[in-house]
Amino acid sequence: MKKYLLIVALVLSMAIGVSAKGGVEFREGTLNEMISEATASDKYLFVELFATWCAPCRYMERILATEEVGEFMNPRFVSVRYDVDKATGALLAQANGVRSIPTCLVINSEGEVVGRLVGSSSAEKFIASMRRLLANIESEE
Numbered sequence: 001m002k003k004y005l006l007i008v009a010l011v012l013s014m015a016i017g018v019s020a021k022g023g024v025e026f027r028e029g030t031l032n033e034m035i036s037e038a039t040a041s042d043k044y045l046f047v048e049l050f051a052t053w054c055a056p057c058r059y060m061e062r063i064l065a066t067e068e069v070g071e072f073m074n075p076r077f078v079s080v081r082y083d084v085d086k087a088t089g090a091l092l093a094q095a096n097g098v099r100s101i102p103t104c105l106v107i108n109s110e111g112e113v114v115g116r117l118v119g120s121s122s123a124e125k126f127i128a129s130m131r132r133l134l135a136n137i138e139s140e141e
Helices: 002-020 031-040 055-064 067-073 087-095 123-140
Strands: 044-050 077-083 103-107 113-118
Touching: 031 044, 031 077, 044 055, 044 087, 055 067, 055 123, 067 123, 077 087, 103 123, 113 123
Parallel strands: 044 077
Antiparallel strands: 044 103, 103 113
16 A cells, blocks of 8 residues: 555656646746846846636636746746735736736836736747737837
């Protein structure tokens, strides 16, 4: 019986490791900490505003966890998620006129929102939208 439990535990730990690998690496911290980290890394800050009760937000959570999206996002962004039903998320949403979630903000080293995506999409469409958004940001600099 112990051998069986050990094998089950090993398989589960491997499955958890595989599912956690590859997606967007979300960090935790205040907005100012995240802006500082992004600036120090010479990256933009990617902020996902979501709510736990929001079905499109849960869908985007799965999309952002895919290896394909992680491979695109992680080299370019420091990423963080804020729940709009909690203080930081609510303040960010209000300050930026967010009326629909999920909303993704791209913030530069000065703390300015330089790009925004609203709603959910497939991994392919999300990456294409982020590529266009980055191209627009960089052409304006």
